[in-house]
Amino acid sequence: MRQLRHVVCAGMVLAATSCITPTKSKQTTTTKPAPLPVAGTTPAAAPAAGSERGAGAAAARTAPKSFKAFFDAAKLRSQKGLIPTYWQDDKYYFEIPNTLLGKDLLTVTRFARMTAGASLYGGEMTNQNVLRFERGPENRVFIRTVLNVVSSPDSTKPIFQAVRNSNLDPIAAAFDVKAFNRDSSGVIIDVTEFFKGDNQIVSLNPRTKRQLGLSAIAADRSYVENISSHPNTTEVRSVKTFTVTPAAPSMVPVPGAPATLPAANAAGAVTIETNTSFIRLPENPISRRFFDPRVGYFADQISEFTDTSQRANSETYIVRWRLEPKAEDIERYKRGELVEPKKQIVYYVDPATPDKWKPYILQGINDWQKAFEKAGFKNAIVGKEWPKDSTMSLESAGYSAVRYLASDIPNAYGPNVHDPRTGEILESHIGWYHNVMKLLHNWYFVQAAAIDAGARKMKFNDSLMGDLIRFVSSHEVGHTLGLRHNMGSSSKTPVEKLRDKKWVEANGHTASIMDYARFNYVAQPEDNISRDGIYPRIGEYDLWAIQWGYRWSDKSEEADRAEGNKMIVDNLGKNPRLWFGGEGRNDDPRAQTEDLGDNSMKASEYGVKNLKRVMKNLPEWTREEGDRFENLNEIYGQVLGQFNRYTNHVIRNIGGVQETFKSIEQQGSVYEPTPKAVQKEAVSWLNRQVFTTPTWMLETSILNKIADLNGNDVATMQNSALNNVLSASRLVRMQESASRFGKGTYNAMDLLADVKAGIWQELRTGKAADLYRRNLQKNYVERLIALLPNTASTSAPAAAIAFAGITNTRNSDVSSIARGHLTELQAEIKAAAGRTSDKLTRYHLQDLSQRIAQALDPK
Structure with missing residues (x-):
């Protein structure tokens, strides 16, 4: 007997930490239509933020008109797509068909262009929500923010009402119905003021506004840049100007104080350009793969209420991309043959990236192809340069990309956007700060200069820096595939093996690139170890983790859980190097950041010997x-x-x-x-x-x-x-x-x-x-x-x-x-x-x- 299951999403429980990753195949690209014109921004057309008109509701409502009566065919511009969009007389309209009502839409808001001094950059995400359109009373359309995702909603079961009574989603916005669509199968709403204003669900999140010290939105200096609709996404580009009070001058940084922004001091206002992507969550959700702490994946957690259970069950499932064999390849896949997936994972490299570093970032992405082969898929992932003269949008949640950020922050990070119902990763924008090269230089200098003459200078040659960029690219891509740091991986390498030229050059100094095991500082000059034995690389653990998380199965979730447990027990019993040691936040000395080998004292003894060599030569080098x-x-x-x-x-x-x-x-x-x-x-x-x-x-x-x-x-x-x-x-x-x-x-x-x-x-x-x-x-x-x-x-x-x-x-x-x-x-x-x-x-x-x-x- 099938159990009714109500699922309440509790949000991500294992958050990403940063750090501080081919063969040609067919790739379908949807051509982006020309955006609709820029709406007018005169003060008379812009009501104050928070007004009824700004929320999409008129003071005196009128009955909806027919499509022909409302729009002037000579003036009207339209675009088909996920949400059909219209433009007339400096106003933007959404068509909400009945088929879209009650459907989960994911919205992702990113900075398209950012004010200086904010330590936030164009391309970075500021907000994410799950929304639903629904018909309200008095000819209105509501947007609800979906805080609780309910699965298998059989309203005939008693528990359905109990879950519903305790999990009411808020109404975030309301709109008057202006007209019916052409065949009366949907309605037309005016969204101009909604996107011009500071509506939280499609604007900056409150924490960012506090961080920047932003006050009210200046409606006369805010406008919709354009809206474009596509088969899978609808994109809204807005320019928002906020009033801001300059931060009080301070000689010492004050924790929690707003950032000091040049625009605040110069103009008392900050202008930010944002892009909000609407994506429809998959109609056919991917099967969940339940989380296991012995394999390091990011995860979401839910509470399940069933009519037959005696308690609320907490279930945790990993986040991962959808990889499935094509229908005609399923039997080949089951026989163990490598097949290409229905849909390839594609990462684009930001065209703003310096040309000489693009090949290395691409290599870091493509290095993961061999890992997916362990899961039965060939050509599963590929890195590509952003097409020249492309009409695609880098800010769109319809594409995954490595964004190059002009920042003095020495870091990079790999987030993902996923379906909260199942953990399916939908897209990722890796943040790549320009100054990560300084971090790489300093790491490699102090850890490798004793054994690599190329590290004994303040500016590395391009090939060396490119190799270092490649390893960081692979590491960050690993995060966007769902993998957490594995700080315990390096402890599975005996210290003396780190000095064994043949072994370490063949196997690497750690079993996982997701470890913070930077470079082989144990190797001594007399060991004559090449860079193959100094650099990190995708290792045994990474191949295993991808195999476990991405193997395709048509079994039930419970059968898949049992299969996954058996894989773990069998494989860890045979190969201890597949151990996942966690993020290094507990008291286990085997799981530490920046360390090497199975004995900290022996490894550090060798490390100090090399540091003494570096110190002796510091003035010269x-x-x-x-x-x-x-x-x-x-x-x-x-x-x-x-x-x-x-x-x-x-x-x-x-x-x-x-x-x-x-x-x-x-x-x-x-x-x-x-x-x-x-x-x-x-x-x-x-x-x-x-x-x-x-x-x-x-x-x-x-x-x-x-x-x-x-x-x-x-x-x-x-x-x-x-x-x-x-x-x-x-x-x-x-x-x-x-x-x-x-x-x-x-x-x-x-x-x-x-x-x-x-x-x-x-x-x-x-x-x-x-x-x-x-x-x-x-x-x-x-x-x-x-x-x-x-x-x-x-x-x-x-x-x-x-x-x-x-x-x-x-x-x-x-x-x-x-x-x-x-x-x-x-x-x-x-x-x-x-x-x-x-x-x-x-x-x-x-x-x-x-x-x-x-x-x-x-x-």
Whole structure:
């Protein structure tokens, strides 16, 4: 018996993070008709925003006229398409046929041209909604914003009414019916003022307006540029002018404050050009593929209510493009033969992209063809240059594109627009910031200059930069195919394999291009590894993920779910490199950004060796005629930043909890502590590389050219590392881990003993402590004092502590351990102060002894 299923869409639950991807086949392109003329924009024709006329309703309604009576055939211009469109006497009209009523339409609003200084750019999306037209009373047409998507609406079942009563969609706009269409199978509405105004569903979203500090729309300076209708989309281009109050001048950026826009200061107004695309959601929705945390896909989530269920079910399904074999190829596909899909995935490259980089972006797109072959499809995806003299619109949601944005932001990102009912991806506009090349240069310089002579300069040759662009292109395209970051993928490569020339050049240094594993910083100069073993590439995991997500099936959703689970269990059992480690937001040291290999300490040891080589040559490799040491300063900062990454990779192992999602068919635990030996190895590395003063970072011939005496970046990095190691959350987690997993687990007392042995060596040796050690020792004492119950962070009410996101140690073992440790340390400090012959070290120790005494007994 078929169950009635009411589905309420809860929106995307796994959001994209940025980052910060052929064979010719037939492609049908619809020729875009010439847009309708620009409507007049005189003040007399433009009512104030929010007026009844602006919402499409006249104060005194008149009965709808016939088509012939309303329009003058001599003046009328029209376009057929998704929404038939008419233009007469500077006004735009939509024809809403009865067949369109109640149908889901997706609207995507993008900036076509943007004001300067907004950090938002032409081509970027600002709004997205699902809308429905419906007939209202008194000869009106309503637009509802669809917040809740209901599937299989059998109104005869009792639960239908319950779902309906609790999920009423808002009426976002209302229009008078001006006339009937030619055969009276639909109605005509005037949409001129609707698109000229600031109607939220087809304008900027509220967050963007707050970000820019925009106020009311200036109706006399806003107008419809054109409307064009096509078989699958209707496009509305509008120019909107907003009044704006210039932001108050500030020497320091204020979080949440509106952007400072030159137009606001010069004119008190901001003009923005937008493009809104109307797309009809598929009449034949794609079958959902249910989400599984063992394969990394973005997803949407729904709650399902059925007459036969005993509870509301939460279902999560992945987002993916529709790939289906042609009817005549289905049997060939089922036999395992490669077939071409009914519809190819096409990405166009923005014509504004510099010509020399276009081939590399296209290669990054086409590199995914081999992945889709694993799912049974050949020529499934292709990158193309934007056709010359094309009438197509880059802003249209009818095309996917890589948009080149003139921005100094060093980044790129890959979003997608999808059907909220099923997760079917409909289009994507990848954002490609011009300054991503600076990011690529600095990454490659500090991570590869020790082993690649081509990286030892401030401007790379085009072939090297092109290769780096290609890898970023592939990564961002991967996101638009539905793939999330797989930060755990690199942990499945043994560290020593990263130095094995034959192996790493054949397999790559990580199993996924969706990892943040930039370049092979482990390889040493004597390994003679080529760029094939340095660059990221589409790897084993990526091929597997595309196979799992894009395999075509004509089975039921439940049967498909069972098949997908079996694929995961079988394939992960055979090949651990297919593991999805998540986004790196948990406490699992195997899933980290920017790291390499299966052992952070070994990989970072090799990384530091290469950084020392880079540091030694920085003055020479950054040298450019006329440079005032800006290059040296920039790359020194990059070296320090890379060293800090290695440090954080190591710290993540301390108190680490490995999370490996499994189904009931798989053996072993989902959660396990990082082995004690690995945690001790991490502390040993920190004591040796970080808490022992890293003198190689303190080359005075460099610092004297780039750094004044008002800050100490190395000391700041050391103290940040120590604060991280001794954080309350880590110590509490380690005690919880010891309680659950037993005495063999590395606990907070073990950690303090090992860190103390490194940071406080001078207590045993009697040697003088240098500036960096004195700073660290003071910070060590202050961190432990902060864990005592009488400090501000632990004496506040528990509710206030939780609200502030502070780990409450008041009633945990951690405060007791901190007190006991400080008591023992004070005795050792007093004894050492009497033995040292260095006056400043003695003052330092006496100061610390007094601080501890006051903390232990504030009275």
